[in-house]
Amino acid sequence: MKLDARGHDRNGQYRPADQRFEGRSERPCVAARIACATTMWYVGGNMEQLPTPHNNLFHYALTHAPNARGLIESQFPAGVLRALDLDSLQLEKGSFVDPDLRERYSDVLWSVRLAQADHHPDAVKERDQTAYVYFLFEHKSEPDRLTVLQLLTYIVRIWERRVREGLELCPVLPLVIYHGAADWTAARSMGELLQTPVPLAEYQVQFRFPLLDLGHRADEELGSEPILQVVLRLLKYGRSPRLRSELHEILNFLRTASPTNGVENWLEVLGVY
Numbered sequence: 001m002k003l004d005a006r007g008h009d010r011n012g013q014y015r016p017a018d019q020r021f022e023g024r025s026e027r028p029c030v031a032a033r034i035a036c037a038t039t040m041w042y043v044g045g046n047m048e049q050l051p052t053p054h055n056n057l058f059h060y061a062l063t064h065a066p067n068a069r070g071l072i073e074s075q076f077p078a079g080v081l082r083a084l085d086l087d088s089l090q091l092e093k094g095s096f097v098d099p100d101l102r103e104r105y106s107d108v109l110w111s112v113r114l115a116q117a118d119h120h121p122d123a124v125k126e127r128d129q130t131a132y133v134y135f136l137f138e139h140k141s142e143p144d145r146l147t148v149l150q151l152l153t154y155i156v157r158i159w160e161r162r163v164r165e166g167l168e169l170c171p172v173l174p175l176v177i178y179h180g181a182a183d184w185t186a187a188r189s190m191g192e193l194l195q196t197p198v199p200l201a202e203y204q205v206q207f208r209f210p211l212l213d214l215g216h217r218a219d220e221e222l223g224s225e226p227i228l229q230v231v232l233r234l235l236k237y238g239r240s241p242r243l244r245s246e247l248h249e250i251l252n253f254l255r256t257a258s259p260t261n262g263v264e265n266w267l268e269v270l271g272v273y
Contacts, residue, residue, distance in 0.1 A: 057234065058137045061227065066228075067225055071228060074224070085112060085114065085115050090110065090111045091109075092110060097150075103140075108134075109133075109134050133175070134173065136150075137178075139179065139180075140180060143184050143186040145186045175210050175212060178211060181215070181239055184211060219236075229250075233250045
């Protein structure tokens with residue numbers, strides 16, 4: 001049964017996921033699973049639908065450890081990288097984005113062990129050695145002026161989940177990824193958002209996030225992992241007339257990808273995108 005990217009057959013009829021492969025004994029390919037109903041993902045333990053192809057591609061890519069690691073290594077400074085044991089990266093379930101904002105944001109959370117305790121003060125050695133890396137993808141064409149507030153809210157939710165599970169609070173390293181056509185002009189810190197008078201500033205939440213603005217970042221600064229390069233460049237040029245001229249070079253990165261990365265699956269996924 002041939003379906004379009006939103007799960008409709010040739011007559012325009014929507015087919016639920018359990019009806020899409022009737023009469024076929026083989027397991028559906030990755031691309032078919034990605035195409036189904038604009039893609040279904042586990043959100044808060046439940047299957048939910050992600051709203052855009054950009055969202056789908058980002059989410060699929062950043063739930064793979066080599067891509068997540070490549071993004072971390074290319075976007076955080078050396079001191080941060082030395083503090084993390086990136087060999088211990090583990091994908092965490094769930095989304096922390098409000099349901100009514102999932103057309104604007106999508107998120108992926110990874111846990112990671114802090115580096116060996118002898119790199120940290122004695123007071124830290126006895127604490128939980130977990131940290132999180134939290135990717136938030138802003139996939140609208142213009143930035144949301146309240147992104148910093150939304151991000152802070154999601155980080156608090158991560159902490160609240162740990163408290164419910166009887167765990168200690170731990171560091172959360174956020175990274176916002178943006179590929180809109182408009183320049184990023186929104187606040188990146190609570191201080192910018194609040195415009196607080198100086199005498200009150202020290203009593204306010206001090207929080208600032210790093211931003212990967214794909215439209216203003218050179219291609220060579222997008223990491224060395226081939227699949228990550230392909231995904232980020234497609235997101236970067238996906239709305240641009242330059243996509244056609246860039247596509248050949250973008251797909252050439254797949255030739256350098258390790259066979260263990262499932263290049264054939266990625267070709268199918270990128271074809272759907």
